[in-house]
Amino acid sequence: MSEFSCEEVKKLINLNLGIIELGTSKDAVDVRWFEEAEKILGVKLTESYLWFLRNYSGGEIGGEEIYSIYGVDFETVNGGDIVYHHIVNQRSGLTKPDHIVVLETDLGEVFFFDYSEFDGKECPINLRLPSGDVEHYAKNFYEFLQRRIEVFS
Template identity: 40%
Template sequence: MASFDELVTLIEENRSNGVEFGTQEQDPGLPWIEKAESALGCSLPPSYKWFLQNFGGGEIYGEEIYSVYPIEPYGQVPGGDVTFNTLNNRRNGFLKENQLAVSASDAGELFYLDMSHVDADGEAKVIRKTGDRTETYAANFAEFLKKRIAS
């Protein structure tokens, strides 16, 4: 896994050049992260929590990386909220209960965390789904960010 320090360097080098992330001031806060986990039925992987706590959310080349919107009623605000997007994709049959949407591309790709296979560190693979086709995209959320920024 890419170290968080390496990832921060990559993010900062690419700010205003396709990477538009927030700052620690946009951290939704632990109570909101816990609300998301409760609504989604699982703990968020550590690298995803790190992203939320350090950047709050943002976009890579115009594609939103889903975050936690600290707005009541929680999980009902459309846009880039991880809970709204995950629950909506589950209702529509695009995701299963153990899958968490983290981003979607203009090319029809849906990226999700496969929480059915969590490693010893609590990390989950990021899967790219295009139509009925799925493939492992990254070993964890941190590598997903690194790969999206580098592409």
């Protein structure tokens, strides 16, 4: 699969608005929330994921919510806030500290950033199947969005 850029993702999103429900840059939280999220998560958010948060704030593809940053206290927020889910997953022992879940499907699939392979800008997104097996899914968040859109288009 060739490397996907933010411009190509924008085009793909615009071509598939029937299956995609995203916010806008006007909905994005203040940059201070990104900094606080990084502090709590203990990682630097990837460039492609930050691009998504700044431009779309969050949303759904095919009815599946992509975790974002809600701009509400991370300990008490619910829903699809990525930091909240990481805190809960860590307390429950469901994920490793360097695995940050970005989407969970109703079929039991769990997509996560694998920060054990972070290169300073990006890291892959892997998929944990209901069987417990883990496989590589995307080299970065752009490719993740591309593949999730293709699943529903």
